[in-house]
Amino acid sequence: MTDYDKIWVRVKHVTKKFATRKGEVTALEDVNLEIHDGQFVCLLGPSGCGKTTLLRMIGGLDVPTSGTITIDGKVVDGPSPKMTMVFQEYSLYPWRTVAENVGFGLEMNGVPFEERRAEVMKELKLVGLENFADSYPYELSGGMRQRAAVARALATDPAVMLMDEPFGALDAQTRNKMQRELLNIWQETKKTILFVTHSVDEAVYLADKIVVLTPRPGTVHEIDEIDLPRPRDRTSVEFAQIRKNILHIIEELETGNQNI
Amino acid sequence: MKWYFKLILPALFIVAWEIAAILINNSYVLPRVWDTLVVFTTPFADLFGCGSLIDNSLISIYRVSLGFIITCIIAVPLGILLGRYQVLEDFSDGLIQILRPIPPMAWVPLSLAWFGIGLASIEFIIVIGCIFPILVNTIDGVKRVKKSWIETARIYQAREWQVLSKVIVPAAAPAIWSGLRVGFGIAWMSVVAAEMLPGTTQGLGYLIMYTYNWGQVQMVIAGMIAIGIIGIVMDQFFQYVQKRKFGWEALDK
Numbered sequence: 016m017t018d019y020d021k022i023w024v025r026v027k028h029v030t031k032k033f034a035t036r037k038g039e040v041t042a043l044e045d046v047n048l049e050i051h052d053g054q055f056v057c058l059l060g061p062s063g064c065g066k067t068t069l070l071r072m073i074g075g076l077d078v079p080t081s082g083t084i085t086i087d088g089k090v091v092d093g094p095s096p097k098m099t100m101v102f103q104e105y106s107l108y109p110w111r112t113v114a115e116n117v118g119f120g121l122e123m124n125g126v127p128f129e130e131r132r133a134e135v136m137k138e139l140k141l142v143g144l145e146n147f148a149d150s151y152p153y154e155l156s157g158g159m160r161q162r163a164a165v166a167r168a169l170a171t172d173p174a175v176m177l178m179d180e181p182f183g184a185l186d187a188q189t190r191n192k193m194q195r196e197l198l199n200i201w202q203e204t205k206k207t208i209l210f211v212t213h214s215v216d217e218a219v220y221l222a223d224k225i226v227v228l229t230p231r232p233g234t235v236h237e238i239d240e241i242d243l244p245r246p247r248d249r250t251s252v253e254f255a256q257i258r259k260n261i262l263h264i265i266e267e268l269e270t271g272n273q274n275i
Numbered sequence: 276m277k278w279y280f281k282l283i284l285p286a287l288f289i290v291a292w293e294i295a296a297i298l299i300n301n302s303y304v305l306p307r308v309w310d311t312l313v314v315f316t317t318p319f320a321d322l323f324g325c326g327s328l329i330d331n332s333l334i335s336i337y338r339v340s341l342g343f344i345i346t347c348i349i350a351v352p353l354g355i356l357l358g359r360y361q362v363l364e365d366f367s368d369g370l371i372q373i374l375r376p377i378p379p380m381a382w383v384p385l386s387l388a389w390f391g392i393g394l395a396s397i398e399f400i401i402v403i404g405c406i407f408p409i410l411v412n413t414i415d416g417v418k419r420v421k422k423s424w425i426e427t428a429r430i431y432q433a434r435e436w437q438v439l440s441k442v443i444v445p446a447a448a449p450a451i452w453s454g455l456r457v458g459f460g461i462a463w464m465s466v467v468a469a470e471m472l473p474g475t476t477q478g479l480g481y482l483i484m485y486t487y488n489w490g491q492v493q494m495v496i497a498g499m500i501a502i503g504i505i506g507i508v509m510d511q512f513f514q515y516v517q518k519r520k521f522g523w524e525a526l527d528k
Contacts, residue, residue, distance in 0.1 A: 076426055093429075100430045106423045109527035110445045120431035123441070153526040171431060 023097075023175050023207050024050040024073055029082035031068055041232035042068050046082070048226060048235055050175070050209055055201055057222035058211045059261070061269075065233030066211045067179055073209065074100045074177050086175070096124075099168035100177040104184045106164055107152040113163050114139065114148040120171035138166040141200060158189040165197070169204060178210045182217070194220055198245060215265070219258050220247050227261065229268045237264050306493035314497035322494050325485040326477065332501055335478045338394070339466040342401025343459055350406050350458075351451060354413025359443060364414060371410065379404035379465045383472060392474030397466060404465035405458035412454025416447035449521035456513035463506050479505075 026048040033040045042065040050056050058066045071077040073084055075094040084091045086098060099120065107116045117138055118131040126134070139145045142162040152160055161181050168176050182190045194217060201208055212218050218225045219241060227237040239261065243253055289308055296305045318328045325331070357364045382403050383396075390396040420443050428442045470480025479502050486494035 074430060076429065094432060096432055098430075100427075102423050102427065105421060106427045108424060108427075108442070108445070109523040110448075110521075119427075119441075123428070123431045123433045123437055151523060151526075153523060 021052040022049050023052055023087060024048070024209065025085045025088075026069070026073065027083050027085075029069070029072065029079045029084060031065065031072065031077070032080045043079075044232040044234045046228075046233070046235050050207060052174075052207055053205055055198075055208045055221055055223045056210065057218035057225045058209060058228060059213070059215065059218045059225050059265075060228030060233065061213055061230055061265070064228045064230045066213075066228050069228070069233070070100075070177050070179050070209065070211050074098060076100075096171065097173055098175045098177060099171055099173040100179065101161070101164045101168050101181045103180045104157070104160070107160055107167075109152050112149050112151055113144060113155070116152065116163055117166045117170050119167060124171065134170055135166075138170045139163075141169065141203070142166045142196070156189075157185050158193055161185065161193060162196070165200065169200070169206070173206070175207045175209065178208060180211050180213070183212070190217075195246065197221070202245075215258055215261050216249065219243075219254060219261065220249060225261065227264055227268070236268055237261075303490050303492055306496065311493040311496045311500070314494055315500075322482065323486055323489050323491060325482055328482070328497065328501055331477060331479050331482045331498075332505060335466055335470065335480070335502075336505065338397055338470075338478065339401060339459075339462050342398045342466065343405060343462045345398065346402045346406050346409060346458065346462070347455065349402075350409040351413055354410045354451070354454075355417055355439065355444065355447070357410075358414040358417025358447070359439065371407070375407045375411070377403075379461070380468055383469070387472075392472075396472075397469040397475070400469040401462045401465045405462040408461060409451075409454045409458040412457065413447065413451045416450025416454070417443055419450065420446040449517065449524040452513070452517055452521060456510065456517070459509055459513065460506065463502075463509065467502055 026046055029043060029046045030041065031043040033042055046069060048069075058069065060066045068077060072079050073086075073091065075091050075098070086095050089095075107113075108119070111119070114132070114135050118126075118135045121131045121134060136145065136148065139148055142165055144159060144162055144166065147155060147159065147163075152163065155163065164181065182193045185193060197208075198221065200206075210218075210221060212221075222241055225237075225239040225241060226235055227239070228234070229236045239257075241257060243251075243257070247254055292305070293308045296307045299305050302310065314322070314328065319330075320327055322328065357367060379400050382400060386396045386399045386403075390399055424442050424446055425438060428438045433441065466478070467480040469475075470478035471484045475481045479498050483495045483498040483502075486492075486498065
């Protein structure tokens with residue numbers, strides 16, 4: 016069962032600076048964040064606020080300039096087997112079938128073929144792609160590809176799933192459907208999810224906790240717990256109220272930034 | 276487009292050739308079409324003592340295959356390393372850029388000085404001719420592998436050799452293959468040119484020089500046609516494999 020006292024991800028005083036031609040740019044400044052077991056956390060912010068950078072550092076693909084990130088108490092110094100990541104798009108290997116893609120992580124860890132195949136079929140069933148095991152990614156729609164990417168991320172049984180705007184390239188209808196399905200998967204598998212998005216609507220629909228990042232230099236501004244029961248009704252008054260509050264916060268942050 | 280559309284221009288070309296041959300009326304300059312095609316009706320016949328069309332074709336194909344395979348064994352792994360490790364590319368780029376524009380024929384004197392007259396010289400010319408397109412395409416293909424593909428592999432704890440063998444090589448394979456296609460075309464031209472050098476006694480390049488010295492221009496042209504046909508067949512093979520094996524590249528948009 017989920018153990019809310021267990022903290023999977025801990026981000027402490029993390030600052031990230033990039034060297035550019037125009038000099039040093041501070042992408043993130045003094046970011047602090049904790050993600051508890053089983054939580055669905057959305058990292059919300061405008062484009063260029065460094066939310067993807069933060070996700071990548073948690074995933075071990077980037078290194079903070081200062082500060083520390085720990086996963087399960089251990090300092091991140093590269094991708095951890097406890098975490099997987101779902102990218103926005105184009106991360107499936109087009110020369111591999113869907114099943115071969117989903118089994119990729121297991122293959123890298125030396126899991127034998129038979130065992131892999133069984134696990135892959137289980138995950139494909141979970142995301143509703145069991146009939147597409149031997150199709151190629153280019154034969155699938157955008158939504159189906161992302162389902163395959165989610166299945167691949169689940170196959171290695173990580174504790175934490177990092178998702179970088181995974182539905183950002185999908186049309187609105189598909190997107191809503193994928194959000195519903197992701198929540199079902201999350202409830203079924205009890206994974207901890209850190210989900211990056213720039214859509215307030217998406218964050219309010221999905222998250223237990225919304226972390227709002229300010230524009231550059233990005234810093235965690237507001238952490239909102241959303242305690243609406245699921246499935247959430249986007250048309251309800253409460254939903255609209257929360258969305259309005261968050262939009263208000265973002266607007267204030269942006270005008271505040273302009274005044275500096 | 277109808278299939279025969281592509282044949283219209285070659286047909287006109289042959290007609291123009293025939294008209295020109297009739298007007299010139301000198302078989303030492305331009306033989307008639309039929310006199311040339313007749314050479315192909317006896318592909319196993321000895322042509323003025325230089326061997327048959329088939330024998331000389333086979334020897335040229337053998338030579339080009341040998342040189343091409345040697346080049347692949349050198350250039351593809353080297354290209355993968357140079358494409359993957361920037362420091363190696365920076366280190367070697369200057370030398371590659373200097374050597375690349377030198378045509379294979381410019382290497383002939385040195386080749387003769389180093390390897391003498393014979394197979395080794397011819398193979399050297401072939402290797403020099405086709406190594407650069409293969410190397411450069413491989414480097415480029417490896418460098419253009421999507422970052423998200425490599426990062427995905429890293430997320431799943433792939434070791435470096437797994438990143439190379441499971442992601443970079445398959446992802447760069449279409450680019451490598453098209454480098455091989457270009458490289459083979461150049462290798463084929465190089466072998467024919469190398470066979471025209473003094474001291475060679477076999478091959479299609481030798482055949483066209485030898486029969487020319489005997490004034491048999493119809494045999495020269497027949498040899499040229501054979502060179503063209505073998506080139507087309509090999510190129511079609513490369514294209515066929517490209518479509519069959521690497522179709523995902525065009526479809527993955």
